[in-house]
Amino acid sequence: VQLVESGGGSVQAGGSLKLSCVSSGYAYQSYCMGWFRQVPGQERVGIAGVDSDGRKRYSDSVLGRFTASADHVTNTLYLEMDDLKPEDTAMYYCAGASRACGSRYVLSESAYKYWGQGTQVTVS
Numbered sequence: 001v002q003l004v005e006s007g008g009g010s011v012q013a014g015g016s017l018k019l020s021c022v023s024s025g026y027a028y029q030s031y032c033m034g035w036f037r038q039v040p041g042q043e044r045v046g047i048a049g050v051d052s053d054g055r056k057r058y059s060d061s062v063l064g065r066f067t068a069s070a071d072h073v074t075n076t077l078y079l080e081m082d083d084l085k086p087e088d089t090a091m092y093y094c095a096g097a098s099r100a101c102g103s104r105y106v107l108s109e110s111a112y113k114y115w116g117q118g119t120q121v122t123v124s
Contacts, residue, residue: 001026001114003094008119015084015123021077021094021116032097032106035068035079037090037121044093048079049106057103062088084123091118 003026007019019035034049047059048068056068067080077094095112105111 001096003096003114003116005092005094005116005119008092008121010122010124011084013085013123016080016082017084017121018081019079019092019094019119019121021079023075023077023096023114026075026096026114031099032101032111033068033070033077034095034097034106034112035066035077036093036095036109037088038093038118039090044109046107046109049103050077051103051106052100053103055103057106059107081121084121086123089121089123091120093118 002024003021005021011017032051034046036044036046038044047062048066049057050068065083069078094116096114097111098113101111
């Protein structure tokens, strides 16, 4: 199983970015998928997730600004980020579970087995 993120970069406050996570060797549509972010010296935090039934959940910090979506044909998970703020600066990771899970778990790191290498987002 391999998860590969892309789409990170530098953007000014108020701008937008769209992250992609392509999965291989993994039928993710049956399981939970999530987006996490981590600032150096801090814990990795779940910000968006899609449960096994396609329901989405967001952290309060990104609710209304970020949108997770999935393309089952290309096995790609997306995170569209609008109205970016300097506090959104972090390394962003996608994650895949190895089993089905409900929406209450999608923002929890313990729900996930597979992780991408991360893509950096910097907002100034």
